[in-house]
Amino acid sequence: MSLSVMKGWDSRRWEALVGISCVALGLASATAAALLQRQPKGCSAISGEGLLGVLPKLWAAIRKHKFLDEVTQMHEKEGNTIFLQFGILRFFVTPLVITRDARNVEYMLKQNFENYPKGEFFSLIAHDLLGNGIFNVDGEDWIMQRKTASLMFTANRFKNHIWRVVQKNCGKVLDLLRAHDGDVDMFNILNRFTLDSIGEIGFGASIGSLENAGSPFLTSFDEAQRSLFWRFMFPGWRLLRFLGLGFERKARTHFKTLKEYSRQIILDLSQNLDTEAGDSFVGLFMKSDPSLSADFLTDMVLNFLLAGRDTTAQAMSWCLFLLMQSERVQEKVRSEISEVCGAEGIDYEKLNKLRYLDATLRESLRLYPSVPLDAKFVANADTLPDGTHVPRGAALLYMSYAMGRSQEIWGSDASEFRPERWLEMETTKSPYENPVFHAGPRECLGKRLAMVEMKGMLCALIGNFNFRLAVPPETILPDAQLTIGMSSGLRCHVEPL
Numbered sequence: 001m002s003l004s005v006m007k008g009w010d011s012r013r014w015e016a017l018v019g020i021s022c023v024a025l026g027l028a029s030a031t032a033a034a035l036l037q038r039q040p041k042g043c044s045a046i047s048g049e050g051l052l053g054v055l056p057k058l059w060a061a062i063r064k065h066k067f068l069d070e071v072t073q074m075h076e077k078e079g080n081t082i083f084l085q086f087g088i089l090r091f092f093v094t095p096l097v098i099t100r101d102a103r104n105v106e107y108m109l110k111q112n113f114e115n116y117p118k119g120e121f122f123s124l125i126a127h128d129l130l131g132n133g134i135f136n137v138d139g140e141d142w143i144m145q146r147k148t149a150s151l152m153f154t155a156n157r158f159k160n161h162i163w164r165v166v167q168k169n170c171g172k173v174l175d176l177l178r179a180h181d182g183d184v185d186m187f188n189i190l191n192r193f194t195l196d197s198i199g200e201i202g203f204g205a206s207i208g209s210l211e212n213a214g215s216p217f218l219t220s221f222d223e224a225q226r227s228l229f230w231r232f233m234f235p236g237w238r239l240l241r242f243l244g245l246g247f248e249r250k251a252r253t254h255f256k257t258l259k260e261y262s263r264q265i266i267l268d269l270s271q272n273l274d275t276e277a278g279d280s281f282v283g284l285f286m287k288s289d290p291s292l293s294a295d296f297l298t299d300m301v302l303n304f305l306l307a308g309r310d311t312t313a314q315a316m317s318w319c320l321f322l323l324m325q326s327e328r329v330q331e332k333v334r335s336e337i338s339e340v341c342g343a344e345g346i347d348y349e350k351l352n353k354l355r356y357l358d359a360t361l362r363e364s365l366r367l368y369p370s371v372p373l374d375a376k377f378v379a380n381a382d383t384l385p386d387g388t389h390v391p392r393g394a395a396l397l398y399m400s401y402a403m404g405r406s407q408e409i410w411g412s413d414a415s416e417f418r419p420e421r422w423l424e425m426e427t428t429k430s431p432y433e434n435p436v437f438h439a440g441p442r443e444c445l446g447k448r449l450a451m452v453e454m455k456g457m458l459c460a461l462i463g464n465f466n467f468r469l470a471v472p473p474e475t476i477l478p479d480a481q482l483t484i485g486m487s488s489g490l491r492c493h494v495e496p497l
Ligand code: HEM
Pocket: 134, 135, 146, 149, 304, 307, 308, 309, 311, 312, 315, 369, 370, 371, 374, 375, 435, 436, 437, 438, 441, 442, 443, 444, 445, 446, 447, 449, 450
């Protein structure tokens, strides 16, 4: 606009221009103030370099299978609570705070539980896979599911039904290994073991993956989880999903395969409710409320598959990985098994006597917690015990992986695999210092089932075979999923004893 034109303006035009500018300025500063209020304070901000802040560094780490170590190093350098900054995106995406301070973990999981639900951050990301299942809901919906699911874990069911299924599937794994020639991928076999076990215990289904490994369901299950993990790390995922691009391109097909498979399980189960299948996890839900919709029951199947298959198979695989690098510990586990089980073999009562095996499993879960990072939503702005201010709507994550490697919690030998530490401890660590099974009101419901499956299987494996890694240990890499898989599998030499 030239000066001569402006000279022709009357005072009303000037007033309007000044008025509009003031409103615009006011709006801009109010928006900036509101956006600034959304930023966490009182913890270390990891700003990274460049326009997208720390995001490119995290993406690169995920591609190199180093994501968990990268974030653990950030904790080592910057402190127990960190705020990941995403450069120019930071005013538009959910602020992400990660803590490994046990006081904060106890506060968010127990003392101020109501303020830290799963919330929309997690449930939006996971809805395509988990729907309205127990992992993905809060409030009344969660209480109802938790109550009914708890009925599943009675002492009687463990002793009879659950232990029988575990034993039968352990036998199938031993047969597979005896018949096998050459190296085997134990990660693959252990996933098939836990899948068949949770199929039978959870919804009375004979999945039969130990007999037939090539199921499209298995691939889709892994791929679907990988997509969910990327959603956490890629703020524009909803646009990608809408356009069907990038990692979202194939995700749609995988989610569909899983839903169809689970729906078929529900259909079969509904026709067999008066058999033993009716006492399975999902069978109990169907009997407790016959009006439950097929969609809801399908969600339940996928939730229990996620809970029951991956976590436990991964925990056993990492345990085996560590045992193969410590001949001493493998031998010690074996001699305890032979002492406790003798010639008659294992039974349910003997499981509790395998104290060194128990310590070995806890030690490997410390170093490789199946759920390495767990996210909650901040319902109302709050200040954590370490002084961090978390704004309403932020995501607050606790990182079991970094906690398990923290010298502050475990001492100077934190990085060492030493099961003896569990037998030497005068007081065991609280579940908030070692939240591998979560803690507080939402503590893992399947903890006991997992320990029974893992002890039964490892007892069978170590008691009958010697295991050696068939590849260099540095080629075994953690996978970027919601749980801590092995992208490379676990190739082993297996020698009968
Ligand atoms: C080594 C094995 C396992 C580990 C490390 C583990 C760990 C966990 C963790 C960290 C959570 C909290 C997840 C979250 O906040 O979303 C959880 C929840 C849960 N787990 Fe496990 N889990 C294991 C095995 C199992 C098994 C075998 C089952 C059996 C079905 C199971 C059933 C559940 C259920 C139902 C929940 C949800 C509890 C709730 O929200 O109230 N878990 N588990």
